[in-house]
Amino acid sequence: MKNIKSIASKLYTTRIGFFLLAVILFWFKTYAMYKTKFSLGEKGLVQELLLFFNPLAFTLFIFAFALFAKGKKSYIILLILDFVLSTWLFSNIVYYREFSDFITVSIMKSFSSVSNNMGSSAFALMKPTDLLAYADVVVLVVLLAFKKIKLDKKPVKKRVTLSILALAVLIFTVNLSTAEADRPQLLSRTFDRNYIIKYLGLNVYVVYDGIKTEQTNLVKAKADSNDLNSVLDYVKSNQTSKNVEYYGKAQGKNVFVIHLESFQQFLIDYKVDGQEVTPTLNKFYHDSNTVSFDNFFHQVAQGKTSDAETMLETSLFGLPQGSAMVTAGTDNTFQAAPALLNQKGYTTAAFHGDVGTFWNRNNAYKSWGYDYFFDSSYYPSNESYELNYGLKDKIFLKESAQYIEQLPQPFYAKLITVTNHYPYPLDSQNASFPKTTTGDSTVDGYVQTAHYLDQAINEFLTYLKQTGLYDNSVIMMYGDHYGISSNHSDAIKQLLNKNDFTKYDDAMFQKVPFMIHAPGIKGGVNHTYGGEIDVLPTLLSLLGVDHSNNIFIGSDLLSEDHKQIVSFRNGDFVAKDFTKVGSKIFNTSTGEEILELTTEQQATIKAETKYVQIQLDTSDQVINGDLLRFYTLPDFKTVNKSDYSYVKSKAIKKLKSTKKGTSLLEKLGKSTVDEYKTDAPELNDTSDSSSSSTSTSANN
CATH class of the missing domain: 3.40.720.10 (Alkaline Phosphatase, subunit A)
Incomplete structure (x- = not known):
């Protein structure tokens, strides 16, 4: 038992050990979020196993790039990668709670067009347990801060890193092959996004979606x-x-x-x-x-x-x-x-x-x-x-x-x-x-x-x-x-x-x-x-x-x-x-x-x-x-x-100058605004300023 503990201690004080710890924590955390935050409809042993293993390949592949860096920089890069992927997971948890769906590349591109008023809605959707999406990041930072894990400045040989990347590709290939066997034409046909995430994982899904989005853009360029x-x-x-x-x-x-x-x-x-x-x-x-x-x-x-x-x-x-x-x-x-x-x-x-x-x-x-x-x-x-x-x-x-x-x-x-x-x-x-x-x-x-x-x-x-x-x-x-x-x-x-x-x-x-x-x-x-x-x-x-x-x-x-x-x-x-x-x-x-x-x-x-x-x-x-x-x-x-122009000054001028004799204002010869009755307390409390605003707008 002491030998196992000693080996484990030596392992996680190395860069490879820290890397493996980060991978395992992120992998298990992601699976826990799949099971508790989403309804992916997994059925049977094959789907359960795929759901459990699908975060592993992508995590290994992405985190491995931190090993190309040297010394302290390697640890920082790994933590940044972990934080970014955790934020992506967290965002999808919040988004899924309201829309029963996942964020796409198109949604990310259009975020600026809908984000101006989304703050209160997004905040209302959050639950304290959603922050567990960052649990592994916190654990790693604490271990480093309190020097439970010491920085290993020894470089990792490139062949080791390349071997990890190859292993990640191999795991993904097995994952994809098993998924295709259970769900033929998974990627070639249009399925619910739940299927892709259930079989291949949330991070693989966004890559797939990005490729599909680019393909769509090419369709327009090639259309005749x-x-x-x-x-x-x-x-x-x-x-x-x-x-x-x-x-x-x-x-x-x-x-x-x-x-x-x-x-x-x-x-x-x-x-x-x-x-x-x-x-x-x-x-x-x-x-x-x-x-x-x-x-x-x-x-x-x-x-x-x-x-x-x-x-x-x-x-x-x-x-x-x-x-x-x-x-x-x-x-x-x-x-x-x-x-x-x-x-x-x-x-x-x-x-x-x-x-x-x-x-x-x-x-x-x-x-x-x-x-x-x-x-x-x-x-x-x-x-x-x-x-x-x-x-x-x-x-x-x-x-x-x-x-x-x-x-x-x-x-x-x-x-x-x-x-x-x-x-x-x-x-x-x-x-x-x-x-x-x-x-x-x-x-x-x-x-x-x-x-x-x-x-x-x-x-x-x-x-x-x-x-x-x-x-x-x-x-x-x-x-x-x-x-x-x-x-x-x-x-x-x-x-x-x-x-x-x-x-x-x-x-x-x-x-x-x-x-x-x-x-x-x-x-x-x-x-x-x-x-x-x-x-x-x-x-x-x-x-x-x-x-x-x-x-x-x-x-x-x-x-x-x-x-x-x-x-x-x-x-x-x-x-x-x-x-x-x-x-x-x-x-x-x-x-x-x-x-x-x-x-x-x-x-x-x-x-x-x-x-x-x-x-x-x-x-x-x-x-x-x-x-x-x-x-x-x-x-x-x-x-x-x-x-067309929707600038207010131009539109008001256009309304005023368009005289066809058919508008309600022209037909009656007077404004009907005062006939509109509302019990809106905000207007009734400030009736003078409101009516002034309305009158000015109607006549300019």
């Missing part, structure tokens, strides 16, 4: 007009007929697109202690002139809100990694809703009470053809007015009225609310609804901010009715993505009064509201299965805008030919009869898992799976290859981004 052939084949084969009951029924009407942040379908008609969470939206949902869809799903990936906007404006999916608005929004060619409607005589405007650079909106909106983008620079600035990602909804919607009344009609106006955003905080003066009592601090505030949003919508709709805009507009509302992730399953079960929360339940939990209200149309709850990719064709059909030549991935939800298959970015889907989640198949109506498929069912699932993959691949081809630059759409003029 011939690549459109398969895209046009898809569009032609998925044409839908017009629904004569709805087609063109809202022609010439204004369009309001109201973005309900993080708003899920279960909130419609949901009550807490007998009190409706969203009475205004419930009434709007069931209005006789509102078509509401109760089987409508968000289809976002990592881009979250930006993915939802991309689908609604272009009928193209977001990308499997990162945000299409960030990676392609500045340079790609689009044939998006704002430009399509602008060339039909519409004024187009987007409203958002946050900085214009968030999700690269200031550039993407130009590519889409928005005449105006009213970002935070157009709104009064006051610390009490803001919460998380911009102006509180009541203030935002009220302050938007001054610009809405100046827009020449017909107009297309998108308003993005933000108060119902994770982590769902709300100050006491605005909190007028009780929290739920699941014990999950994230979930329990959700109904409170949703109720606040509902109150803000009520004030906005009241204004539209008083000014006559309500009866001359299509009002479309949608939830952009989930508000509560599946990581909060225990709380979700309490909210839904369920004993279990299966993969099927999670798929159904991705439903979000989609409502279209227009005067004179036949309303009701429509049970058609669809998603955000289908919104633009549906809206254009209502407006009587022919889109048979457009390259749209989705289709009109009101058409009898609409395929009721909702594709998710990871290849899963929900269809009228079957729901596919990973390798599991469920009966969509009952939620029961189908363990043995009939021959007919197998054929249906195979066909639907193929359709989903073609749909996703076709969309990716269009965006990654920037293929719309090669496509001439009849009667459409390609957007020239240099024609």
Whole structure:
């Protein structure tokens, strides 16, 4: 025993010994984090062993480079490498807790476009135990600081270091071969990121993702007009007929697109202690002139809100990694809703009470053809007015009225609310609804901010009715993505009064509201299965805008030919009869898992799976290859981004000088701003300064 202890003591006082200690500590720590911080779905002995061993090869390989340095410098380099990799692990732990996903290279590239307001959300996501991601770094530093490990200045022979690198490569090769045997075509096909991390490790994954990202960039460089052939084949084969009951029924009407942040379908008609969470939206949902869809799903990936906007404006999916608005929004060619409607005589405007650079909106909106983008620079600035990602909804919607009344009609106006955003905080003066009592601090505030949003919508709709805009507009509302992730399953079960929360339940939990209200149309709850990719064709059909030549991935939800298959970015889907989640198949109506498929069912699932993959691949081809630059759409003029400026002084001047006699302000001959009533305590407390700010902005 003494001999073993003596050998161990001599070993870790050498550079090689310190190196091995660092490798073992990092390896075991990473495995512990895999098991406690992520849900990777490992099953069986092979997957368990791969999960345990996969951190080893990369750790050996990277840490070995410290051995090329001499003396003290070698120790410092190793600690720096350990710290960097630990920070990467820590960041993914925090990110995964909210998004059930891992950070990609695209997300890292786009961080500057979304980081301005992420501080509070990121902090709220952290748990004290997350800091254990740095445990091995602390142990090594302490051992060195207290000289429990003495610095070994003897150089390590290069052949030893090269042997370690070779060993790392060998271990990785065995790891990869075993993974491929258990999961064929692991790297050649698109799998959930969980698979790659489960089999090969978090650090190998980021290298793989970086390579895939670079390959995507090369696709655009190599793309040409011939690549459109398969895209046009898809569009032609998925044409839908017009629904004569709805087609063109809202022609010439204004369009309001109201973005309900993080708003899920279960909130419609949901009550807490007998009190409706969203009475205004419930009434709007069931209005006789509102078509509401109760089987409508968000289809976002990592881009979250930006993915939802991309689908609604272009009928193209977001990308499997990162945000299409960030990676392609500045340079790609689009044939998006704002430009399509602008060339039909519409004024187009987007409203958002946050900085214009968030999700690269200031550039993407130009590519889409928005005449105006009213970002935070157009709104009064006051610390009490803001919460998380911009102006509180009541203030935002009220302050938007001054610009809405100046827009020449017909107009297309998108308003993005933000108060119902994770982590769902709300100050006491605005909190007028009780929290739920699941014990999950994230979930329990959700109904409170949703109720606040509902109150803000009520004030906005009241204004539209008083000014006559309500009866001359299509009002479309949608939830952009989930508000509560599946990581909060225990709380979700309490909210839904369920004993279990299966993969099927999670798929159904991705439903979000989609409502279209227009005067004179036949309303009701429509049970058609669809998603955000289908919104633009549906809206254009209502407006009587022919889109048979457009390259749209989705289709009109009101058409009898609409395929009721909702594709998710990871290849899963929900269809009228079957729901596919990973390798599991469920009966969509009952939620029961189908363990043995009939021959007919197998054929249906195979066909639907193929359709989903073609749909996703076709969309990716269009965006990654920037293929719309090669496509001439009849009667459409390609957007020239240099024609647009969202600088406040220029936009206000443009609004003032555009005299068509059709704006609400021109028609009434007076401002309607004072007709907008809100109980926002921040404005009521400072009514003089607020009204002064509004009046000045409206007349400059």
